[in-house]
Amino acid sequence: MSSTTAETSAPVSEQRSKTPRARRRGENTLAGSLASHGVLIVASVIALFPIAWLVYLSLGPDTDDYLHPGGIWDKMTFDNYTFVLQHTQFFDWLKSSLIVTLGTTAIGVLIAATTGYAVSRMRFPGYKKFMWVLLVTQMFPVAVLMVPMYQILSDLQLIDNYFGLILVYCTTVIPYSAWLLKGYFDTIPFEIDEAGRVDGLTPFGTFFRLILPLAKPGLAVAAFYNFLTAFSEVAFASTFMLSDDKYTLAVGLQSFVSEHDAQRNLMAATAVLIAIPAAVFFYLVQKNLVTGLTAGGTKG
Numbered sequence: 538m539s540s541t542t543a544e545t546s547a548p549v550s551e552q553r554s555k556t557p558r559a560r561r562r563g564e565n566t567l568a569g570s571l572a573s574h575g576v577l578i579v580a581s582v583i584a585l586f587p588i589a590w591l592v593y594l595s596l597g598p599d600t601d602d603y604l605h606p607g608g609i610w611d612k613m614t615f616d617n618y619t620f621v622l623q624h625t626q627f628f629d630w631l632k633s634s635l636i637v638t639l640g641t642t643a644i645g646v647l648i649a650a651t652t653g654y655a656v657s658r659m660r661f662p663g664y665k666k667f668m669w670v671l672l673v674t675q676m677f678p679v680a681v682l683m684v685p686m687y688q689i690l691s692d693l694q695l696i697d698n699y700f701g702l703i704l705v706y707c708t709t710v711i712p713y714s715a716w717l718l719k720g721y722f723d724t725i726p727f728e729i730d731e732a733g734r735v736d737g738l739t740p741f742g743t744f745f746r747l748i749l750p751l752a753k754p755g756l757a758v759a760a761f762y763n764f765l766t767a768f769s770e771v772a773f774a775s776t777f778m779l780s781d782d783k784y785t786l787a788v789g790l791q792s793f794v795s796e797h798d799a800q801r802n803l804m805a806a807t808a809v810l811i812a813i814p815a816a817v818f819f820y821l822v823q824k825n826l827v828t829g830l831t832a833g834g835t836k837g
Contacts, residue, residue, distance in 0.1 A: 588812075595617055595618070596613040597802050600801060600803075603802070617803055620803060620806075621807050622810075625792075626789065630784050633778070634785040637774075640700070641764075642760050645706070646714065649714030650752070652671075653714075653721070653722055656668055656715070656719050657722035657723050671715055679772050697778055702777050702778060706770065714763060722752060730743050730748070733746070768786070769787055771787045774788045789807070
């Protein structure tokens with residue numbers, strides 16, 4: 538009896554060992570894994586190539602090196618960076634950009650957060666139409682808004698003033714940020730607000746002490762959007778800021794190219810330096826960016 542069982546079990550075990558293992562759900566094959574990694578590598582090269590090319594051109598000492606990039610390799614130098622830092626108003630431009638961008642980010646996120654929270658939690662008359670009105674304000678092109686905004690800032694004596702430019706940028710970033718944060722606040726359970734009221738918190742106390750800490754990912758996305766919008770904007774800054782020492786970095790970058798001269802080597806070096814503050818800000822908020830970008834679309 539035992540010998541028969543042993544003889545029959547041996548072929549069964551050999552047959553099982555020869556049977557290919559069933560692929561689990563979600564498990565990639567070797568070919569699929571290689572294909573996905575290949576696509577990611579190609580996408581990374583495409584994304585990084587313009588940055589690497591800009592850095593390479595910034596190391597060329599002559600203004601026309603961009604026409605003959607192959608000759609840069611033998612004469613690379615950091616003289617362009619030295620000239621930009623020592624003989625231009627780069628640090629004045631940097632100061633102006635930081636004042637405007639950080640001011641826009643702080644004010645814009647605060648107003649957008651309170652607006653998004655109010656629409657998400659409170660059912661006042663016309664709250665849905667209010668959000669659509671905010672969206673409609675984004676449909677007007679810059680050329681149409683330039684003249685009335687200039688007239689308003691002139692009447693308020695805010696031309697060539699940092700606060701005036703911050704207000705202009707806030708009109709641009711707040712509507713989108715309010716929509717973004719409203720979607721994120723919708724994902725936070727309403728029971729948290731009720732618990733705050735039971736504990737004796739006012740609506741403002743509930744908002745600042747309970748809701749905002751939970752909304753950090755959404756706030757990070759809104760802050761990053763506000764920062765980049767104000768940091769890279771040119772049209773409003775070049776129109777409303779008249780003094781050379783109040784130019785932002787994006788406007789100062791244009792000074793290297795004129796009708797009769799084009800110092801593209803210095804322009805490339807300045808562009809690389811300009812990217813550093815944006816990269817630093819991205820590093821500070823990147824932990825919350827992915828969560829904030831995806832969570833707002835789960836409920837609304």
